[in-house]
Amino acid sequence: MLSRVANNLCWLGRYLERTENTARLINVNANLLLDLPRGITLGWEPIVDIVSGKAQFDQKYASAEEKSVITFMVSDSDYPGSLLSSLGYARENARTIREIIPREVWEQINELYLFTKEQGSKAIPRRTRYEFLTEIIESIQKITGILAGTMTHDEGYHFLRIGRNIERADMTTRIIDVRSASLLEKTENEQIAFENLQWMSVLKSLSGYQMYRREMRLRISRPDVLKFLLLEERFPRSLYHTLCAMKASLCHLPKPDAIISDITQVEKELLSANPQSLKQEKLHTFIDEMQFGLIRVFNTLSEVYF
Amino acid sequence: MAIEWDKYHVGQFYDELIEAQGKPRDYAFHLSEYLAGLSDAELTEYKAAADSAIKVMGITFRVYNDEEGSIDRAWPFDIVPRLIPLNEWREIERGLKQRVKALNMFIDDLYNEQKVIKAGVFPANLLEKSKNYLPQCRGVSPPLGIWAHICGSDLVRDQNGTMYVLEDNLRVPSGVSYMLENRQVMKRVFPEMFEHYDILPVDDYPSDLYDMLAALSPRNIEEPEIVVLTPGIYNSAYFEHAYLAQQMGAELVVGDDLVVEDDDCVYMRTIHGLSRVDVIYRRIDDAFLDPEVFNPESALGIPGVMRAWKAGNVALANAPGCGVADDKVVYSYVPKLIEFYLGEEAILPNVPTYRCNNPEEREYVLANIEKMVVKPANESGGYGMLIGPHTDKSEHDKFRKLIEADPRNYVAQPMLLLSTAPTMVKTTAEGRHLDLRPFILSGKETKVTMGGLTRVAMVKGSTVVNSSQGGGSKDTWIIDTENQ
Numbered sequence: 001m002l003s004r005v006a007n008n009l010c011w012l013g014r015y016l017e018r019t020e021n022t023a024r025l026i027n028v029n030a031n032l033l034l035d036l037p038r039g040i041t042l043g044w045e046p047i048v049d050i051v052s053g054k055a056q057f058d059q060k061y062a063s064a065e066e067k068s069v070i071t072f073m074v075s076d077s078d079y080p081g082s083l084l085s086s087l088g089y090a091r092e093n094a095r096t097i098r099e100i101i102p103r104e105v106w107e108q109i110n111e112l113y114l115f116t117k118e119q120g121s122k123a124i125p126r127r128t129r130y131e132f133l134t135e136i137i138e139s140i141q142k143i144t145g146i147l148a149g150t151m152t153h154d155e156g157y158h159f160l161r162i163g164r165n166i167e168r169a170d171m172t173t174r175i176i177d178v179r180s181a182s183l184l185e186k187t188e189n190e191q192i193a194f195e196n197l198q199w200m201s202v203l204k205s206l207s208g209y210q211m212y213r214r215e216m217r218l219r220i221s222r223p224d225v226l227k228f229l230l231l232e233e234r235f236p237r238s239l240y241h242t243l244c245a246m247k248a249s250l251c252h253l254p255k256p257d258a259i260i261s262d263i264t265q266v267e268k269e270l271l272s273a274n275p276q277s278l279k280q281e282k283l284h285t286f287i288d289e290m291q292f293g294l295i296r297v298f299n300t301l302s303e304v305y306f
Numbered sequence: 307m308a309i310e311w312d313k314y315h316v317g318q319f320y321d322e323l324i325e326a327q328g329k330p331r332d333y334a335f336h337l338s339e340y341l342a343g344l345s346d347a348e349l350t351e352y353k354a355a356a357d358s359a360i361k362v363m364g365i366t367f368r369v370y371n372d373e374e375g376s377i378d379r380a381w382p383f384d385i386v387p388r389l390i391p392l393n394e395w396r397e398i399e400r401g402l403k404q405r406v407k408a409l410n411m412f413i414d415d416l417y418n419e420q421k422v423i424k425a426g427v428f429p430a431n432l433l434e435k436s437k438n439y440l441p442q443c444r445g446v447s448p449p450l451g452i453w454a455h456i457c458g459s460d461l462v463r464d465q466n467g468t469m470y471v472l473e474d475n476l477r478v479p480s481g482v483s484y485m486l487e488n489r490q491v492m493k494r495v496f497p498e499m500f501e502h503y504d505i506l507p508v509d510d511y512p513s514d515l516y517d518m519l520a521a522l523s524p525r526n527i528e529e530p531e532i533v534v535l536t537p538g539i540y541n542s543a544y545f546e547h548a549y550l551a552q553q554m555g556a557e558l559v560v561g562d563d564l565v566v567e568d569d570d571c572v573y574m575r576t577i578h579g580l581s582r583v584d585v586i587y588r589r590i591d592d593a594f595l596d597p598e599v600f601n602p603e604s605a606l607g608i609p610g611v612m613r614a615w616k617a618g619n620v621a622l623a624n625a626p627g628c629g630v631a632d633d634k635v636v637y638s639y640v641p642k643l644i645e646f647y648l649g650e651e652a653i654l655p656n657v658p659t660y661r662c663n664n665p666e667e668r669e670y671v672l673a674n675i676e677k678m679v680v681k682p683a684n685e686s687g688g689y690g691m692l693i694g695p696h697t698d699k700s701e702h703d704k705f706r707k708l709i710e711a712d713p714r715n716y717v718a719q720p721m722l723l724l725s726t727a728p729t730m731v732k733t734t735a736e737g738r739h740l741d742l743r744p745f746i747l748s749g750k751e752t753k754v755t756m757g758g759l760t761r762v763a764m765v766k767g768s769t770v771v772n773s774s775q776g777g778g779s780k781d782t783w784i785i786d787t788e789n790q
Contacts, residue, residue, distance in 0.1 A: 003575040004563050096539050099548045099558065103364065155577065254578045305577040 005100060005161045007306040008093045012101075014162025015090035016109075019114040020140040021171040023133045024081055025050065025205050026073055030129060032201040042198075044069035050178045051081050067124055075120030083136065084120060087113040102150045112139045128247050129173055130171065162301065165249075169242040169294055172229060177287040180222070180280065199225045206237045221277035226283075230275050243267050246297070259300045266293035308349065309341050309735045314728060318503035320467045321737055322388050322727040333391050333787050336502035341386065346733040347448055353730060356385050356495045365487045367773055368542040378545075380513075381484060382778035383491060384729045387499070388740065388760045392506065392786045397743070398461070398469060399754045401654030404644060406457050406746045409474060409631045411647040413453040416630060417443045427646045428639055431662075435714045436636075437684045438477075438629030440592060442599050446625075449522055452748050454585075454627035456515070458482070462657070462743045463725035470657045470722070472741065474640075476624060478589050482511060482745045483546040485759040486553075488781040504786040506756040511554035511745070515587075518749035519554075522621035523584040530584035532556040533574065535564070537590045537606045542774060547589050555661045556587070566610030572620045585621045586611070591780040592626050602612055634717040635661055660722060671718040672709065675702045678718040680709065693769070695721050724769050727780065739763045741771050742782065757782035 009221070029047055036042060045064040048057045053072065056079055057115040061068040076082045080089075091113045094106050115135070124188045144164075151157050197222045203209040212220075212228050232238040236245075243263050250256035250263075273286055312328040321336040331337035344352070357380065366378040390398075415422050416439070421430045421771035433439055458479030460472040489508050492499070516532070523530030534556050536547035551558035563574050564583060588595065594604040594613040614620045630636070638659035641652040660667040660678075671678060680692040692705045709716045726737035744758030760780040761771035771777040 001558060001577050002559065002563050003577055004560070006577045098553050 001155045003306045005097055006189050007154065007302075008097045009100070009156050010163035010301075010306075011161040012090055012093040012097070012162040015086045015093065016140055016143060016168040017164045018081070018171070019058050019083055019086045019090065020137055021168070022051070022073060022081070022086065023136040023140075024207065025175070025198075026123070027130060027133045028201050030126065031204070032198065035197055046178050047073060050174050052174075053079060053081055070123050070129075072179070074123040075116070084113075084116050087116050094129045100156055102146060104150070106145050108146065109141060112136065112143075112251060115139075130257040137287065153252075155253055159305075161249045162246050164299055165242040165245045167236055169239050170291070172237055172239050172242070173287050173294070175202060176229060177284060179205075180226075180283060195222075196220050196268040197263060203229070208235060208237055211235055226278075227276040230270065239261060240270060243270070253305070255304055258304060259297060262293070262297045262300050266290060266297065269293065308344060308346055308733060309728070311338055311342060315737065316726075317737070318465060319723055319737060319739075320463055320465050320725040322390075322463070322725055322740070323386075324728060324737075326592050331389075333785060334389055337389065337499065337589070338653075339624065340499055340502070341735070349733045350728070352495055353385055356383055356491055359491045359494050360487075361718075363487065363490065364545075365484070365491075366545050367484075368540065368544060369763075369774060380697065381487070382764065382773065382776075383488060384738075384762055384764075384778050384780045385492075385495065385734060386730060387492065387781040387783045387784045388742075389785055390757065392784055392788070395757070398654065401471075401652070402459060402744060402746050402754050403752045404650060404653050405459065405471065405474070405640060406454065406748055406752065408640065408644040408647045409457070410452050410454055410748060412636075412643050413476075413625075413628050413631050414447070414451045415647075415720050417446060417453075422643070422646060425646065427642055432714070433630075436633055438494075438592070438627070438628055438633060440630070442612060443625075443627035446753035448625045449524075449621065450750065453625040455518060455522070455623040455625075455630065455748050457746045457748070458743045458758075459746065461744065462722060465725075467725075468491045469654065471640075471654050473634065473637060474632060477591060478543075478624070479631040479743070479745065480543040480546050480589075481743055481759040481761075482550040482755065484779055485745075485755065485757070485782070486511060487549075488759070489584045490778060491783045496609075503783065506784045506786065508756045511755055512550060514747055514753050515550065516554040516556070518747045518753075519556075519585045519587055519621075519623055520772075521749050522623060524621060525582075525584055527584075531582060532585045532587065533564070533583055535559055535561070535586050535588040535590060535608075537594070540733065541589075543589065546688060552586075561604075561608050561776060564582060564608045564611070566608060566614050570610070570614050570617045570619050572608065572611060572614050574611045583620060585623065587623050592629060595622075595626055627686075632684075634659070634681050635663070638717060640707055652699055657722060660718045661714040662709050662718065668709065668713055672706055674708060674720070677721060679721055680705050680716055682716045683715050683717060693721070727760075727762070729764070729780075731777075736766065739765070739769045739771070740780070744773040757784045 024045060029044065043064060044066055047069055048054050048064060057072055061072060072079055073082055075084045077084055079085060091109050094109045096100060098106050122128040147160060199222060200209060203212050203225060206229060208229060215228060215232065216224050218224060228235060228238065230239045233240050234243060235241055243266060247260055247263055250260055269289060275283065275286055278286055281288060311324060311330060312326060314324055316326055316670050318323055323331060323338065325331050348707060360380050360383055365381040368380060369379055400661045412422060412627045416433065423430045442762065454476040456479060458475040458481060461469050462472045463469050483537050485511060519532050520530050532554065534551040536544060536558060548558055557574065559574060565573050565575065567573055572583040574583050590606050593601045594606040596609060598609045599612045604676050612626065615622050638661055641656055644650055644652045660671050662671055676694045678694045681692045692701060694702065724739040726739055728735035729738035740760055740762040742758050742760050745755045747753045760782045762778045763769055763771050764778045764781055
């Protein structure tokens with residue numbers, strides 16, 4: 001397999017996953033805001049923080065109010081992490097490897113891009129937002145389904161999967177980092193009352209709420225949520241699971257040793273850190289280390305294959 | 307309305323299927339009966355079925371326009387096939403093989419001994435001014451002395467039914483994938499039409515192409531690594547590049563995928579590391595092939611590939627520099643070249659061609675420009691030409707000036723009355739002008755596609771068949787009439 005093609009497949013996996021995660025993030029935040037009392041202004045800024053878009057956001061928008069943040073996140077073509085940009089990159093990647101991926105996948109991506117481009121303004125009014133974002137999430141899931149069900153699970157497929165998992169690991173750690181920080185900033189009584197609600201939203205951002213309930217059957221609590229999202233091997237969006245999935249894919253590829261050893265390194269840190277009991281500052285440092293670890297993994301991957 | 311042959315207007319042209327109003331040619335009888343038996347509803351339905359098959363099969367070509375940029379368009383296809391009897395085809399095939407053989411000998415000679423110039427058959431000054439002559443190729447002898455491995459020659463028929471060669475495309479001729487796909491569409495949509503005819507198959511082209519390319523491998527190994535080099539997804543023929551790579555089981559690569567190492571061998575970058583490449587079927591122009599030697603700005607090419615090619619470590623098809631014979635001035639010498647190299651008379655005639663660098667011929671062209679077709683020597687795709695009878699005086703004057711400024715760059719031909727074939731216009735058939743592009747593969751043996759790509763001008767009276775300028779296409783049937 002050509003390195004360029006492998007690289008394209010890996011990034012295609014990343015962009016598709018990024019699109020789904022971003023859409024979910026906005027949806028959940030919108031939902032959460034409706035539940036919070038008006039006095040608590042959690043607002044939209046954390047969303048921009050999660051995707052590390054603050055610097056770019058501030059250049060163009062006066063304040064982080066709802067409309068600006070959503071425009072920025074959905075249809076701002078100057079911001080490379082917007083839904084429209086991610087889908088645009090996914091589409092260009094898919095176009096150059098059309099003969100490698102199933103035809104329906106190319107068609108779906110193309111359609112979804114055009115849909116987002118034409119109907120992006122639907123994300124702004126609260127009335128149409130949910131439906132618009134759900135359409136995007138479902139389309140991406142359909143694409144993932146077609147890929148799993150019709151593409152030969154050859155080297156190319158594993159590059160797609162690695163791309164998806166590394167993006168997922170990245171997003172999971174970002175969400176935990178930003179959300180836990182904004183949750184703990186203030187410790188006044190009335191806000192603690194809503195902490196529960198906010199941890200729920202963290203779970204929902206990663207579509208983990210239902211699975212968490214099945215698994216834990218307890219009141220939602222910070223240590224349990226952290227444990228679930230970081231360490232639950234069987235939950236497909238937990239950090240530990242994505243690392244295992246990458247390793248499994250690498251077994252199908254040539255010369256995986258250096259990359260696997262990088263992943264194992266991250267894994268060891270993760271399992272030995274007991275993250276659920278870390279206080280905020282230490283948790284932040286720990287997540288940073290995880291992120292650096294993921295960057296190392298991706299760099300080694302690029303060196304070996306691309 | 308359906309199709310009524312009694313109302314089909316043949317006019318002053320030679321029609322490929324209908325001899326005269328109401329009278330189909332013998333070999334087209336069954337086809338004409340079949341078509342006439344279809345109702346309006348059926349015709350509409352079949353046309354829609356063909357269009358939808360083309361869409362579903364993803365047969366596209368790329369066009370550029372100012373509003374939309376570069377877009378994929380569905381391949382335009384007409385459901386009425388064009389028929390050529392096998393005995394006539396065999397003769398054309400012989401003519402094409404003869405022609406391409408002489409052209410290859412000519413190219414090899416130009417880059418080596420230049421016997422043809424020494425013998426006074428081909429003027430040295432024409433070579434000096436040729437844009438596609440590459441001095442960097444002097445002294446190179448590619449395997450078997452073959453430079454143009456894949457040639458697409460355009461054939462046209464005049465009002466008397468004579469088949470002429472209009473031009474030879476020796477650089478990166480395209481269209482063969484559409485010839486293959488047109489047949490697939492016809493089989494899907496009109497299986498009944500095939501019942502009355504023995505139609506010779508076309509689909510062994512990709513394996514013939516593979517065999518020809520594999521035989522060029524510098525390494526004597528079981529499975530040489532063959533790649534198709536494309537300029538990328540924005541090229542108008544990208545569909546074809548991807549299609550042929552897929553059909554041959556070869557890798558489709560862009561310049562960045564390949565690298566020339568210190569050992570002067572070409573490698574491709576794979577996830578397993580560098581992997582040696584033996585044969586490059588390149589679909590990019592000479593000028594972009596190697597930024598070390600040609601256009602240094604080229605981002606499409608592979609630095610050092612000329613070194614590797616000259617060292618005999620990689621085969622390039624077609625060889626660099628073979629465009630020297632893909633020149634409308636050289637074209638006018640082809641009958642003489644056939645005589646010079648093969649001692650034979652040309653089987654397929656050329657369209658009479660006036661060379662504007664010859665003062666007498668130039669005078670004639672300038673005086674009769676309104677009756678002539680003027681072509682620049684090195685353009686393809688129908689760009690930059692003048693069709694005298696279809697344009698006004700200001701255009702004529704413009705071309706007179708162009709010719710006087712650079713006579714070597716222009717040739718002119720009398721306006722041929724191109725043959726027609728019935729073509730669907732809504733639910734009836736009208737005559738439209740067409741040409742034919744067969745593809746000739748030259749390797750250990752020479753092979754010609756069974757028929758070729760028939761291109762048809764969809765606009766009434768137009769003779770511009772290029773898909774980039776609104777032309778369409780037809781399936782081409784070489785039919786064995788012996789067994790009927």
